[in-house]
Amino acid sequence: MTTTYAEASPGTATALEERIRQDPARFRVLTGDRPTGALHLGHYFGTLHNRVRLQEAGVEVFVLVADYQVLTDRDVAERLTATTEGLLLDYLAVGIDPARSVIFNHSAVPALNQLLLPFLSLVTVAELGRNPTVKDEIAHSRQASVSGLMYTYPVHQAADILFCKGNLVPVGKDQLPHLEVTRTVARRFNERYGQVFPEPEALLSTAPLLLGTDGTKMSKSRANSLALSADADETARLVKGARTDADRHITYDPEGRPGVSALVLLAALCLGRDPHAVAEEIGGGGAAALKRTVTDAVNTRLAPMRARRAEYARDMGYVRSVLRAGNERANAEADATLAQVREAMGSPV
Template identity: 45%
Template sequence: MSERVLTGDRVTGKLHLGHYVGSLKNRIELQNNYDTFVELADVQALTTHFEKPEMIKQNVRYITMDYLASGIDPEKSTIFVQSLIPEIAELTVYYSMFVTVSALRHNPTIKSEAEAHGYKDLYYGFLGYPVSQAADITFCKATLIPVGEDQLPHIEQTRKIVRKFNQLYRPVLVEPEALVGEVPRLVGLDGNNKMSKSLGNAIQLDSTEQEVNEKIKDAKTDPERIHKNDPGHPEICPIYAYHRVFRPSGADEICENCRKGTMGCVECKRKIAKSINLLLEPMRQRRADYQEHPETVDEILMAGTKRARIEAKETMREVREAMSLNYFTSK
């Protein structure tokens, strides 16, 4: 069996530069070497946004256009909608039969996310997120899962589920491997947190040139640098962090001039805004084409979901047979 990658996003909002650096750029490269499945996780978005289903409906298409504009190729990657694969829900139920509540409660990712959302009494769906994610991974027998280190507990839970299922019934499922890369995490425009759509400190991928310029202009810099000629501390400045990511060839010069006080923040911001706009410009052009033809976006989603469903049906046939649930098809 050839290697298959499963990746995706919860559809809780438009994607931003942090997503591009942290995952999208890597996915664009992976699709050239692996059979890549990209999931729009609308069901999992409900774990924290169940009161806003209309927002999720809207975001499915927004994020699909973010994918297509950034360079994910529907001819190379299978883009599909999670809720339209009923086999994922069925697998989630079966797996939940042999995953303990204690194991889920002690999952460090669940604990940190619950704390971030202020959840003291966890909803069933939120607590069972790792089980749902295991179903995402195994329905298409994905072998490689690109993740950050904070997501490793979820992958390990999936591996445990696969081993348990194969031991209990029959070796049907594939045990995935985590694909962890060295990925820079962008700080937000406020300089205090990671770039996040919920914190409002991000540059979205669909930003216009003017919006990028304005956001960079208003971004915080070194708080100790009051005047243009004051020596700066680039290591604590989010704008310098952006230089290192988006124009690395000029980052050393920025660092040196900042420390010497020979370049002001206005000029420094102008340079990085230009580089970010150069990155986003081809995305804007591709996005404009899809915005003019929204039916193409729907066609891509339907085609990808159809292909994913074919894989799901075959996996479920094997799962039901292994569990002796094929009542009317067994010989």
């Protein structure tokens, strides 16, 4: 019986981290974002800083700007050029190095998307319908009706991961069903046509869930996030308006006091400290003291990133050249993989 990553023990993640440490060059990561709005602190602590960590460790990292997949839950793709350039600035500002990582966009790599058709033949309609992540995304879709792209989204992601032979994918637990589809596609292709693809492993995120200023999950679409591109004054304004409660004494109690605890956690992450210690230090200072602490911590943490972002923004020609170079590298990888797939399937080249 095949063990899914949803069933894997905590020790699996520890063992994987040790293998990465011992031989980072054997791993290739595929990760990325849809250009649907500004990246925020939830992205930074959830994924961005981990990409930089893996890059610094010597892992080869491919970062996808998933512009085609904007249409997954939207009827139209708006302001793609501006949002893509915003993503590029954020990537460079947080420390993703184009000399060591490949940044590319979906629409620029046609051979990647040609993998979708054979991959779709390897999964059933019933399997796609059972995917819990797809069900959740359909429930929260912005579309008037569910599109075929939404339904087949996990197979699109399989093409994204496998075109470059990605064998390590950083994910949260909610994304494990998507990765399991990728592993299924790779395994079935190899069984049917011969060994071509790795079955990628999940690098489970240990990042805690960050809530937004309204007490719900921090999200680009909910207007409750602290954007990496925000300046110090805007950050202060957003934190000032964050939801707390009537109890003046500050404690860290995520279940009982989610709004207060979300702010405490944000300060702790930015300061590199334990949230209980941060809450104890604020003590009876109330919401005002808490928000001052959060504002100072966030602005201090983001200050060097903001400075780098502003510097890169003064030379957008360079920023665009980073994407062009990444697209060239991604196209070379995709063309080689597609040639292997055609040969394995006995298709005309």
